Amino acid sequence: MPRKEIPVIEEYFMENLGEGLYQKRRTVLMRQINEEVRKMMGELFTNLEEELEGFIFYADKLDGFYSMYMLVRMSQHVNNAQDAGSFLSVTFASCLVKIKRNFDKFVQNQIAAIEDYKVQKKSRCGIIGFVHNFGEFANQAESIFKGSDRHTHLDKSYSALVKVVYQQIDRVSTEHGKTPREVVMLAVLSQLKIPCLDGDRKEAKQVYQDNLSVYTTNLLGRPLEKIQVFFEGVESKIASGVKPEEVGYQLAFSKQELRKVIKEYSGKEVKKGLDHVYKKVEKHLCEEENLLQVVWFSMQEEFIKQIKHYEDLINKCYPDSGISLSFSVTDVLQFFSEIAQAH
Structure with a gap:
């Protein structure tokens, strides 16, 4: 029948049956046609679904990631189908269920591998x-x-x-x-x-x-242990109400005692202690992700923070005393760099 005559026939039936009844009969007719087509396709391609399932099983066995590819692609075919009841749509939808199961199994295998x-x-x-x-x-x-x-x-x-x-x-x-x-x-x-x-x-x-x-x-740890203990005592005195500039008049925290403690930590001794720490870090860390460099830099920052804290307390509690640590922040930066390069 020429395509241009179809609208004329549809208009005739709509006038005689009414639009509602016509649409109902048309829907029933299309369903019958689809069922006949699906039945015919099923007879022509009796092994299609079985073959697809075999392919799905084989691909999943080769590599679980193939189930991911198939899940994405088959979902697109099913979702974009104009007729959800067509032969291919029904076949693909059935296969999609099996692909989703394979995907879930693949994820569970990943979980099991982690747990084991x-x-x-x-x-x-x-x-x-x-x-x-x-x-x-x-x-x-x-x-x-x-x-x-x-x-x-x-x-x-x-x-x-x-x-x-x-x-x-x-x-x-x-x-x-x-x-x-x-x-x-x-x-x-x-x-x-x-x-x-x-x-x-x-x-x-x-x-x-x-x-x-x-x-x-x-x-x-506390690479400057005795200095750390000394200044903890200083901070304790300040916390108890002693003015910072008067701490030095306490016998245990006099300028002489501070000089004595500082004298025990020369730059050479500090570098030796840091080198020992580096060797311990090496035993714990691998080369991956530059963890050794990250940790060593973190230690450098922490140590410099401690030194600056001591220097601030000296300036606050012992002003104009001329007292300072036996090494500077610049010296410490050099120590860390030389130790890292030496290893």
């Missing part, structure tokens, strides 16, 4: 293997799901994976005997640029900073 991670206690911990693996997983997944309306499925997977990553980092930090807990806890996920992980990334950054601070403070 065994600690290598005989060597330095370094950046934990499953942290690297999760980073690679996330980067590849983001490239696959970019722009896909199925990204919500991936976001749910991230939440489950990040939760178990944090749990297992905590476990490893407790079980590993050769590496301090704070060093293991530096292996966090603050570098991942994934929108749904913004909250986790901020938490990871805070965990990183907290553990870096604790490790730096604990390992650096």
Whole structure:
């Protein structure tokens, strides 16, 4: 029938049956046609769904990431179908269910691998293997799901994976005997640029900073122990009501006592103590992520902060005394640089 005659016929039936009844009959007719077409397609392609399922199974067995690709692509086919009841739409929708199951299984396998991670206690911990693996997983997944309306499925997977990553980092930090807990806890996920992980990334950054601070403070310790104790006593006197400029008149905190304490810490001795600290840090840290440099710089900042604090107290409590430490901030910067270069 010529296409131009169809509107005329439709107008005739609408006038005689009424628009409502016509549309109802037309819907029934189209459904019958679709069923007939679907039945005919099923008879022509009896093995299509079976073949597709075989391909889905085979691809997933080769690499779980293929299930991600198929989830994205098959979802597009199903969502863009003009007729959800067509033969291909029904076939693809059935396959999509199986692909989603494979995707979920792949994520569960990732979780199981993290939970089953065994600690290598005989060597330095370094950046934990499953942290690297999760980073690679996330980067590849983001490239696959970019722009896909199925990204919500991936976001749910991230939440489950990040939760178990944090749990297992905590476990490893407790079980590993050769590496301090704070060093293991530096292996966090603050570098991942994934929108749904913004909250986790901020938490990871805070965990990183907290553990870096604790490790730096604990390992650096009190390199100027006697000076530290002396000025703690000075601060205690000030806190009890003694004016700063009058502290020096206290026998235990006189200028003579301060000079005696300072004399015990020459620049040479300070550098020797810092070199010993560096060797301890080397035993704990690996070459990955420049952690050694990061920690050494953090220690440098902490030590300089201590020195400046002592200098401020000297200026406040012993003005015009001419007393100063045996080394300057510039000397300390040089010590840290020379020690790092020597190793």
